[in-house]
Amino acid sequence: MTNEINNALRTDENPFPDDSPVLVWFPLPDANPRDRGSWSWLPGSVLSQCGSDEWHVVVELPALAEPDPSIPNGDAAENLLYPACFRDASELRAVSEDEWWRVREGLARG
Numbered sequence: 001m002t003n004e005i006n007n008a009l010r011t012d013e014n015p016f017p018d019d020s021p022v023l024v025w026f027p028l029p030d031a032n033p034r035d036r037g038s039w040s041w042l043p044g045s046v047l048s049q050c051g052s053d054e055w056h057v058v059v060e061l062p063a064l065a066e067p068d069p070s071i072p073n074g075d076a077a078e079n080l081l082y083p084a085c086f087r088d089a090s091e092l093r094a095v096s097e098d099e100w101w102r103v104r105e106g107l108a109r110g
Helices: 002-009 097-109
Strands: 021-026 040-051 054-059 084-087 092-094
Touching: 021 054, 021 084, 021 097, 040 097
Parallel strands: none
Antiparallel strands: 021 040, 021 092, 040 054, 054 084
């Protein structure tokens, strides 16, 4: 039964395949995490589909990243830890890589 469920999640109908660029509904650092009306569409990447309408997504905005305390140079760009979340399809937008970068760079500039 488990294989049937897992196989059903891996169909070609998945609008957000693993590793695809997306915009994800997530709070910026100055937003109230309990007030979804204050959240923004932020650049992210799909880690995996984990339900019929649920995806595990990493939010890839440097302003949200934190140094990895488990290694000496945890604040190096390649060692930063980014938040991950679970979202349904209404909280994700498929985008091209170009659009993903434009959003990320625009947010970095403020």
